[in-house]
Amino acid sequence: MLKQQLQTDMKTAMKAGDKAKLGVIRLVLAAVKQREVDERIELDDAQVLAVLDKMVKQRRDSITQYAGAGRDDLAAVEQFELEVIQSYLPQALTDEEIDASITAAITASGAAEMRDMGKVMAVLKPQLQGRADIGAVSARVKQRLGG
Structure with missing residues (x-):
């Protein structure tokens, strides 16, 4: 369980x-807990990965904005947070693995044109969550479906 790993690492960091x-x-744990309270559920690993994925995206956006504003000190803080958060995500997929997943999802969903993109993304998102940038995958699917 990813949540338990986070709690264990929190204790280790406290002791160190x-x-x-x-x-x-x-x-990270606060974001997970907030989502659990909001939705009144216990998050499983896939849902915790979704939270982590969202936090990674936020950090990347912040780094870009801080770097553009010349605030390298704040960008460095965000970069450190990004690296720690990414350490809990599974190994990122290569471009070839992503392309293979897209091809399999298009075949499995029977997608033939742009209006079928939702079906393809519904198949891909659970498979690729935390392992690839979903926005970039979406752009690739759009290109493959002729969008």
Whole structure:
């Protein structure tokens, strides 16, 4: 369980006195807990991955904005948070693996044109969550379906 791993790592960071890493893990656990409270459910690993994926996207956006504004100090903080969060995500897929998944999803869903994109993404999203940038995958699917 990913959530248990986060809690274990939080305790380890506390004992080691690693305040920076502890802060990031607490942010992640707070986001997970917030979603659990909002939806009144216990999150499984796939849902925790979705939370982590969202946090990674937010950090990437922040880094871009801070770097553009010349705030390298804040960009460095966001970069550190990004690296810690990414350490809990599964190994990223290669372009070839993503293309193979897209091909399989198009075949499985019977997609032939642009209006079938939702069907393809419904198949792909659970498979690729946390392992690929869903926005980039969506653009590839759109291109393959002639969009």
